[in-house]
Amino acid sequence: MRIHTALILMMSFFVATGDSLADTDSALMKASQKETAGFVDDLRAIVNIDSGTGYAPGLAQVEAFLVRHLKKLGAQVSTIEAKAKPDVCVESKPSVGRTVVGTLHGNGSLNIMLMIHYDTVFEPGEAAKRPFRVEESKAFGPGVADAKGGALLILHALDIARRRGFKEYHTLTVLFNPDEEKSSLGSREIIKDLASRQDVVLIYEPPKAEEQVTIATNGIAWVHLDVQGAGAHAGLNPEKGRNALVELAHQITQLKDLGNSSIGTTVNWTFLETDNKERVNKIPGQACAIADMRLADSNEIERVQQDATRISQQKLIPDTQVSVTVESRRTPFKKNPDTDRLASLAAKIFSELGKKIEPVAMRYSTDASFAFNPVGGKPAVLDGMGIVGDEIHTPGEWADLNSIPSRLYLTVRMLEILAK
Ligand SMILES: [Zn+2]
Structure with a gap:
């Protein structure tokens, strides 16, 4: 009996190893490469709108952009006002802006949510001072990686998936919140509520390198x-x-x-x-x-x-x-087996491109805190799915435009494999 089990385990190991050497889905890679030009146009458009946390006019403009794109994908869209009391002691303003939620209904059984924030840490006037610009393969501008590039990865990946006829999910939910950079005071309850109904939640904060995904963050x-x-x-x-x-x-x-x-x-x-x-x-x-x-x-x-x-x-x-x-x-997003499994799947998908994935624990904290269930169980959460970038929260913040095709590929393949 024991030998039998071991044999099956060994066989499934070989099957898994065999799978991990699968060929590139070249149709998907081509579509992802073709998508890059439109992606960069959209990135220029939203990076050039100031949307610092608490800056209502700019947040409303970016919100309108996101709603428009979600509707084009065929999603039902609702927006919820981010109301939150100001912090005690600090004379900070209450949260403003709206959380955007788009929902698509398919014909499968998986419930999956893709989420990221659209506020930045920068004051009004920053986009005029240093508008979106590209130097070689790097893009610069306020929030270019954290996390406007992430928001566009979600929208463009879903557009590719739609064109491939992807429908094998039960619900596909997209959430964009306007106050992550101030602890998501006005959106955390919606995140917790929607996340608790999902099998999988993917978060689009920027990884520092192409081969990284985030499997844990501090609280x-x-x-x-x-x-x-x-x-x-x-x-x-x-x-x-x-x-x-x-x-x-x-x-x-x-x-x-x-x-x-x-x-x-x-x-x-x-x-x-x-x-x-x-x-x-x-x-x-x-x-x-x-x-x-x-x-x-x-x-x-x-x-x-x-x-x-x-x-x-x-x-x-x-x-x-x-x-x-x-x-x-924010509670810590702890290392856990469900997240590790998603990271392994990401690694398997990247191996199709001849690339590796390294799971990393981040010292900073993200909305993974609110999506993750600290007592275990659903949903499985993976962060760091966004566009590659670094020096976030500084004027030197950059996003690597070369990372767009592989990162689009990763999301689309992940959705398709998970939904099977
Ligand atoms: Zn961020």
Whole structure:
């Protein structure tokens, strides 16, 4: 019995190995190469529209572009307003823009979602300052790789698949959200809800190299530190004040080592403000700070909360109140067998092109956090399916136009194989 099983396993191994040496689907490769010119035209069009998180006019323009293209694919399209409360402490604006959801119905049984954000980290005016340009095979411009190139990979791959008569899915859902660069506060619930109904979710953040896909990302939390003291005039009655800023400074100093680099947890204090906006002659009565926390292990939220609560009880200024709260913003997208299987499939498809795929874990965090089910089960999630690029969030951001055909090929083949 045991020998029999081993034999079957060995046989299936040989079959799998044989499959992985399959020839290129040359019709698909040709279609993907032909698609590149139109892809680049579309990329120029949407990179030249400013769509920084919170910039409603530009987000609306890109949204209209995406809706138009989804309708051309035959999708039913709905848009949902990204409403979210502004963050405590930080004077940030609430989420604006709309999440775009397109749905196609086929005649198979697989439910699959392709998703990416269409906001960028750049301020209005950036696209005029440095519009889309191409140097050799590299394209530059705000959001060119992160993630406007990713959005177009979804649309153009689906157009190729449509022309090949691809219908072997039950539902094919496309989601574009407008606020990923600020933790998807107004779109995370829709992502979680739609993802939970899928068998597979593919995410189109940019990989750094052609042969990469992303199989894990860190989580993000914010450590909120709030101090309540008492305001006073610095000249008239400073003795009546309880300086919240001084207490905050003391707390930050003693809470500076909450991280644990051996398991991938970093905690960095990056932001502070007081109720004293413009005047120098007032002792602030309120102060708050936020630390950016990155984590690979969800248990670290509780550990940091406990350590911070204990340490913060040592106060410098009497009669002040200090509170520390760790807020989970994105749970880690952990390494898991379902994702590994999708990465192996990607590798098999790339082998048809004589290329390799290397699964990578990223230090940053993406919407994979909200699509991924941390307790296991559906859906299987794979990230890093976008256009190849690097130096994201900087003026040097670039996308590799040479990566377009192979990346289109990867998505179309993946859809067709998964749906079988
Ligand atoms: Zn991104």
